[in-house]
Amino acid sequence: MKGTTRLSLTMNQPTEPKADKSGVRRHNLSLVLRTVHDAGETTRAAVAARVGLTRPAVSSLVEQLLDLGFLVESGKTFSGQAGRPGTVLKPAGTGPAALGVEINVAYVSVCLVDLTGTDRIRRTVRLDNRAAAPDVLARAAAVAAEALAEAEALGLGPSGAALALPGLVSDGTVRQAPNLGWHDTPAERLFGDALAALRPAARRLAVASDNEANMAALAELRFGTPGTPRTFLHLTGETGVGGAVVVHGELLRGAHGFAGEIGHLVVDAEGPRCRCGSRGCLEQYAGQAALLRAADAADVDDLAARAGRGEPRALAALAEAGRMLGRALSGAVNLLDPEAVVLGGIYPRLMPWLAPAVTGELAERVVSGLWPADAGRLRAASPATDAARGAAALVLHDILADPLSHTR
Amino acid sequence: MKGTTRLSLTMNQPTEPKADKSGVRRHNLSLVLRTVHDAGETTRAAVAARVGLTRPAVSSLVEQLLDLGFLVESGKTFSGQAGRPGTVLKPAGTGPAALGVEINVAYVSVCLVDLTGTDRIRRTVRLDNRAAAPDVLARAAAVAAEALAEAEALGLGPSGAALALPGLVSDGTVRQAPNLGWHDTPAERLFGDALAALRPAARRLAVASDNEANMAALAELRFGTPGTPRTFLHLTGETGVGGAVVVHGELLRGAHGFAGEIGHLVVDAEGPRCRCGSRGCLEQYAGQAALLRAADAADVDDLAARAGRGEPRALAALAEAGRMLGRALSGAVNLLDPEAVVLGGIYPRLMPWLAPAVTGELAERVVSGLWPADAGRLRAASPATDAARGAAALVLHDILADPLSHTR
Structure with missing residues (x-):
């Protein structure tokens, strides 16, 4: 993968016209x-x-x-x-395209998006990714290689790939991903090498990477329901709770690219120890693992079914998760004053039970008084906007910003 | 004041060259x-x-x-x-200048800053401002009028004024200032009318306004010690705790101008009721009133003296305030990933006792692991950067952005 052009990881710099x-x-x-x-x-x-x-x-x-x-x-x-x-x-619906790859604790999802923004290929494989990083990235590359073979048959030629990863990512490296057990993992390089070994033609492919929560927010921004606000907080409920901040249509990345960690806002300072080293982080109450444990549910389908039947333990678990989400979000809203809060991942299907507690906390705790329960400020993520599509959006943005650098 | 040009309240839009x-x-x-x-x-x-x-x-x-x-x-x-x-x-050290006016619960402070950035006139009057808004703004206008008379003698001609106010401010109006008891107060107009009544020549003066915490952060940004980072959180300890967020050298204002309310981050969900309507806000532990009460101190001088003598109650109050500051700040740092946290207002003189607890919490709770106790990321605000000077910085920015619109 050496010598490839690095994709720009931010949307923040508009392309300046060169003088010549x-x-x-x-x-x-x-x-x-x-x-x-x-x-x-x-x-x-x-x-x-x-x-x-x-x-x-x-x-x-x-x-x-x-x-x-x-x-x-x-x-x-x-x-x-x-x-x-x-x-x-x-x-064009053929030719240049963008490859998005999401690696999460329990699955790998790969999509190929054409220039119209359409998902042309999608492969999701359930895997236990709490394993050695090179193995996991090789598996992800294998799924991607299959998608690339299929792309060729469809006349699509991806001109870049981006990885959505569940951790702190900077300069192509996962600094830490507690839920995967990764630490200082050069993910772009490992993925690129594995992909090139499987498909020599992919050697030319530039690989970018970012936090999955940022990618999911990007998907909402680029492919979300029309009318989605341009300044919003985005939470993704997965094994952990990912967060991203979008201000005036751009990801807020912070000084080192680590902004948006809403999942580690403290909601109870003396609460249970979190994998990040702190105590009482939101993730310990509203992450998928904590929620299923509290509700005694096997998976999210089971949880929704139990709540739908009115099972008290499921309802109590969801109300408690909603309260904690609302508590953390009230802090984030007071700090950032967004137009909306978007809940993605597992949350959209749980909204009927989460939303009342979330809005109750927001109405009580947001200083501006702009958060009544019914203002539509709390919303479920648009369907079909996940981190893999967000990763593809990152590549797509790069193609649109300089098409000439993406010709074969 | 009608017909005056509104000063731009944000630093976010660079002046675009007009085509002609x-x-x-x-x-x-x-x-x-x-x-x-x-x-x-x-x-x-x-x-x-x-x-x-x-x-x-x-x-x-x-x-x-x-x-x-x-x-x-x-x-x-x-x-x-x-x-x-x-x-x-x-x-020039004469001619165009900027008038900054800070109205706080216990004082009014007015400064006149020349084009070199020097504070040429400073008047601070201790007052109890928990009174009707028109009266308070008329008192502030009287202090400002004296400063303007003095300015004339010095050959300085202010070409704009800005108000720093302890509350949520948008479109020239204080939406709410719980510590003053104000609600939907048209502060710019009331101040401008009162000033024009005292000094008819001031009728031409454009008046701008913003939250005092934003103004203090702006002062740090424009007049702070060289080397101050460009992405930082700024907390101002006063009667309440004001907060502001600076990202890449610009104030982050949010969708409605209400961003930065770090003082209302919840540090204990079941804690004491706050004037904002929520419970357990940072302000209830680290605001001046709460701190003095907990330490049984008469004022900040007294508190520092007691802590300096090792009085256990003062030390305990400062350690508790520091823990709560650190807890709220860890959330803000996880969300925003700043290079530094700057503590202003009453905090710089209390740093020896606050800092250990603040850094302890940050080291434990910040996910990125970038917050060891000794990295210089936690710093006291630069001397002589207060909200009044920040207000003047706002006017100064406007003069520099379009000098021709500030000629007489």
């Missing part, structure tokens, strides 16, 4: 491609009106993007808001 | 003025090298800034890093 002429054209190619991507379907005239370039300039850029396989024309004509009817332009 | 020619010149005037301001002393040649404009262009801009009274030349010559020795340029 080829830099400007590169920038404009990105501008046109992003405009078509965001619109889904549009025309040259509408793109020109939108980006403020001349019609001939846009046509020339569109021709290059068609030639390179980033855009396609459909036969039909389309009368948009601006200009004459024209041939419809769309992002 | 006069817009570009306006932008370049700001660029040159900020460059001289940041350097303290410099030459035309060094400015030209720094901003990437030609020497003649810079000279023309400098002439205009000299004419308008924003810059002065000193007789001496100066051999900087770039270019030939030249006449030294400095920001």
Whole structure:
């Protein structure tokens, strides 16, 4: 994997136009491609009106993007808001694509997303990943290699991969992932080497990585229900509780990339010891393991079924988890003043039982008084926005930011 | 005060150059003025090298800034890093200036800061401000009016004022300030009208406002010890505990401007009722009132003296406040991953007794493991950076961003 370009891990820096002429054209190619991507379907005239370039300039850029396989024309004509009817332009459903890989305690999930944002391939394998990191990453690479073989048959050529990992991640390395037992694991390198061994063609693939909670928030941001606020807290209930902070449409990463650890907000200072070394962290009350144990449920399906039947122990466990979620969230809301809190992972299916306790705490404890129970500020994550899709969104963003660096 | 230009309340938007020619010149005037301001002393040649404009262009801009009274030349010559020795340029110590006004529960503090960033006038009046808002704001205006009279004698002409207020502030209004008993108070208007009644010339003065904790953080950012990190949490111990979040050199304001309320992080869910409506907020343990009560001390001087003599009750109160500070801060650090935590207000003088407990909690509870006791990440606020100076910094920023709109 040496010599590959590193994907940018943040969405924070908009691409600056380079001063020279080829830099400007590169920038404009990105501008046109992003405009078509965001619109889904549009025309040259509408793109020109939108980006403020001349019609001939846009046509020339569109021709290059068609030639390179980033855009396609459909036969039909389309009368948009601006200009004459024209041939419809769309992002290509073949060619450049993004590989997202989520590695979690109990599964590996791989998806391949094309330029339209559609999940074209999805493979999820249940595994016990509390094992040596190289073994786990080799297994994940094997699942990814199968997806790549399938992609080739579909005419898709991934131009980057990103890993969503359940721990603190910086510079391609998992600093610590207590639920996996990993410590200073060079995940990008191990995954890339394993993938290249299985598929030599994948040697060119750039690999990026980030915390799974950040990736899930990114999925919500890029692929979530329209109308999702741009400033929100995102919690993912898994074995642990992952958190991410999105401010004005960008992930807040902090000074070292470790921001967002809502799962380790202290809700009871004298509470049970957490794997992170602290005591009484939210995760100890609202993580999947704690919740199933308290409810005496086998899995989340079982928990939802028991709660649905009104089983007192399940209801009490969910109410307690909701109270603790609300308590931690009230602190996070007081600190960050988001428009909304989005609950993902196992939480969306448990919302009927969690939400009353969460909103009760928020209504009592948020200083601004902006958190009444019914304002729609507490919401379930959009369906089909998981960390694997978020990882793919990271790669997709990179392709759209500089298509020329993603040609074969 | 009607018809005055509103000062921008955030530092988040850099001034964009306008497309037209006069817009570009306006932008370049700001660029040159900020460059001289940041350097303290410099030459035309060094400015030209720094901003990437030609020497003649810079000279023309400098002439205009000299004419308008924003810059002065000193007789001496100066051999900087770039270019030939030249006449030294400095920001003017007369002319345009910034008025900062802090209104707190027990005092009003007014400062007038010139373009060099120097506090030229400072008036602090002890008052009990738990009174009707119009009365309090009229008293503050009276203190400000005296400062303005003195300013005139010094040849300083404030071109804007900003209020630092102990509550949730948005759009010029204090939404709530529990420690003052204010609710939906149009503070900017009340202050501006009272000031204009006392000094008709002040009618032209634009008035801005923000939370005192944000202002104190801004003071630390603009006037703090060199080397202050650009991503930090700032806590101000006063009657309450104010908080602010600075990310990459900018205040994090949240969706409605209410971010940073660290004082209302819950440290004990079943703890004493707080004025905000919640229970067990940090403020109930580490605010000045709670601390003095627990230590049985008359004021902060008395508390420090008692602790210095090793009085057990004072030491216990400080250790408990430190533990609670550390507990709340560990949550904030896990969420935001700052480079440092800065303690201001009453805390700097109490650091010897607070710091061990604070760092102990941080070392135990911060997931990233980046918070050992001795890494210098926990620091006292720089001397002479208070909320009044922060308010002045806000006005100063506005002058530097567009000097032409601040000429008389």
